[in-house]
Amino acid sequence: MQNTIEFFKYQGTGNDFVMIDNRDEQFPKEKEIIEKLCDRRFGIGGDGLILLETDEKTDFKMVYYNSDGNESTMCGNGGRCLVAFAHFLDIFEDQTTFTAIDGLHEAQINNGIIKIKMIDVDSIKNREGNFELNTGSPHYVTFVEMLNNYKVFENGNKIRNSASYRQEGINVNFVEEISADQIFVRTYERGVEDETFSCGTGATASALVFLKDKNETSVNVKVLGGNLKVYAEQDGETFKNIWLEGPAKQVFKGKINL
Template sequence: MIEFYKFHGAGNDFILIDNRSLQFNGDKVAFAQKWCSRRFGVGSDGIIFIENQEGVDFNMDFYNPDGSQSFCGNGSRCAVAFAKLIGVGDGNFTFKAIDGIHQSKFKDNLYHILMSDVNGIEKIGNDYFMHTGSPHYISYCGSSDQRDIVEFGREIRYSDKYKAAGTNVNLVKFISDNKIDLRTYERGVEDETFACGTGATAAALVSAFVKQLNDGEIAVKVKGGDLKVQFERNNDTFKNVWLIGPAQFVFKGIIND
């Protein structure tokens, strides 16, 4: 019997398990593949195990629904909110993820995650590629652009260039110089998600590069709500990148596995 909690960050939903006492010690890949299923499991965009880690407040061990691993921005906000709920601390944490050490802040009822520095943007025709803890392909569209994000996402994700490692695919529309609309196809989920934190970060940073914004904040409207990305830019290098948004507890339950 495994106790779990369900959280979402702007509609990006996750199963969270307090594994500090190692209540789960089985095959995490198979567990994620089974219980992320929306028809035969709990249903989620990923599973996060919160575990003890020397030198930091906790380790965030994240798995996509297909069992693969990457850094997850929205998942990290949910992990921080969950760690706060179970008494690890007040939301101002240092935690470890697959891509390294991150900081978090809880301020004005929003969760702030310090992302890794980003160096380099790849230009691909009229599109872009950036790695923000997970790989992201960025394509811009106008108001009359009717591309289907799932069809377009699968076309790019399974192209010869990306099919081996996979990539997330994002369609971005400018609302203003510092506000964008974003839709994301996520690898591992292999479908559109209501939000993607690393995708919002990549889309915001590439947009800052396109609009030649040196610092500040870009608002990102996603299917499940609103996110913000703060940054400092020097050419194609970004530092002090903060992903900001909500994280909401939904329910808790017991998995009998």
């Protein structure tokens, strides 16, 4: 096992990740190590850790872990950050394909703005005015007013740990309509078990619920860490050609002893 590893730190609208080039498959995939690396006091700090690995059919593979050390479902902002990292490593020029736990993704980069294609969404379940859907990760979406002052942690934690979701967990999104083409989203993320500055699959889920039954094909999404944009086409109950767009930046790099 390597004693020292090189890491890179990336953030996409304030959603931050430890990035490791694991094409040599030397990284020890141990829960305790990953959890420690993500710790903001005793490690590097991050909402998650992402390994870039080789893939036979695409340019690279994404392996994503939550900050609790457990491998998790798709992370939209993490995917965008990984695309930026792969571009930094000269794996591709301006367009790429990669594989993640939820399947194949296309992506493109233009002046630091990363756009990734998300999986199709077959259905949005209406739970008495609240909504459930899967955009690569499971999401609960509810509309509120005065979101700036809303108790996101308290209410998100309550919903996530309710009888319906306690075992599998769910990400909880609180959404406020700002205008006809912009929403404000705040998300309580399972695995992090706290509010994050941004959640890519959550922004996507919230955007799809907002766009449902409208004639629009895109919406701007304001999050605590900046701004994203979601594009989607509706085909009956299904959403296709879904793209998540926003900035992703390298913050710093270094070496750390395991």
